[in-house]
């Protein structure tokens with residue numbers, strides 16, 4: 001790779017030129033004053049974008065013929081690079097699931113010899129055993145570039161100081177953000193997970209302007225500032241990249257308010273590389289998924305047929321720019337929909353709506369299908385509540401019972417107020433989820449906190 005840095009002009013703009021023999025389109029020159037990281041790709045007319053997808057799909061098939069997992073499947077289905085004519089051909093491909101990754105653990109899906117593989121990551125195992133994802137050097141470069149593009153898209157520049165609160169281990173939120181922020185040219189603070197006091201000190205001392213954190217940690221870190229007598233709104237932080245767990249629009253608004261900063265929703269998953277798959281632009285209305293890197297399908301999780309345009313379904317992704325371990329029609333289990341219409345920002349890549357959760361997050365209580373995010377949406381409407389909550393489901397006699405513990409923002413002994421508040425929360429929850437939960441308002445620290453992604457549901461029923 002060739003990196004050409006032209007000297008700094010007036011302190012404000014800098015030109016970079018990245019050129020990569022294998023893939024010239026992804027790395028273009030970037031002017032830090034421009035609107036896009038890679039204008040050609042980001043604003044590419046749809047027809048041309050589809051052409052690029054077809055080319056890349058062919059290339060990816062060629063690479064995956066080196067995979068013990070995909071080669072026999074392709075043979076059986078008659079899938080060859082030459083047989084691919086349009087994006088529609090994706091329908092001929094087999095699905096890939098998390099179970100496939102588990103069954104072939106650790107290296108069974110790889111498409112290139114091990115000497116070309118330079119790093120592995122492992123999913124945090126939210127829903128079971130870990131799985132392994134392999135990366136070549138080129139994969140890592142492309143990933144860093146995609147996430148740098150995402151950072152640029154929300155207004156971050158090489159003048160920013162980006163502090164990362166994710167763990168630097170197997171979790172892709174650590175290194176994935178690190179290399180991207182470096183690629184952007186920002187000053188990067190790899191502070192890592194936990195130790196809020198240290199984060200507070202670093203933000204204060206270094207003048208950190210942007211934070212990467214999971215939404216539940218954004219509120220916890222704000223509380224750590226308040227404990228030190230500092231209002232987070234008075235810090236230098238102007239932008240938060242929040243993602244890795246489902247959160248409601250109301251939760252985002254709250255985060256923006258306590259921080260006096262913009263918070264952008266960012267989607268990533270280890271199987272697709274990590275952060276850098278999709279991000280909101282400054283319109284804050286849906287996450288542009290980088291379609292030069294993925295073919296996006298939204299399918300009915302039961303029939304595996306496409307849902308009608310714009311409707312909710314399972315996100316199914318095919319990687320177009322990966323070589324160590326490309327994945328075809330990967331069933332993410334995440335439920336979302338494609339937002340209709342063009343985005344005023346000028347980017348042509350489709351926008352995904354805020355995630356409803358994973359299909360396996362769905363709770364069936366007394367025959368009613370409920371997603372935790374529906375409950376969060378209601379709780380966040382009450383300024384009297386802080387951001388933490390826990391949903392417990394138990395079997396009492398022959399019945400399922402749901403208890404929702406919600407943390408109060410401020411301690412109080414005004415029992416009349418608490419009673420009315422509990423009643424009102426219960427009423428609004430019933431309107432949303434169609435059954436009446438038991439609502440318990442609790443003080444700070446009562447709800448156990450997890451180190452990584454927040455645990456919102458505790459299902460104690462016999463069959464769980």
Ligand code: ADP
Nearest residue numbers: 123124125126243244245246266267268269270
């Ligand atoms: P694990 O699958 O073990 O949780 P990952 O760290 O790869 O490991 O997590 C990816 C998952 O995190 C996604 O499939 C999705 O369910 C969730 N996720 C990531 N980003 C977001 C987001 N912005 N909004 C909602 N959910 C998200």
Ligand code: ZN
Nearest residue numbers: 281343345347
């Ligand atoms: Zn946009």
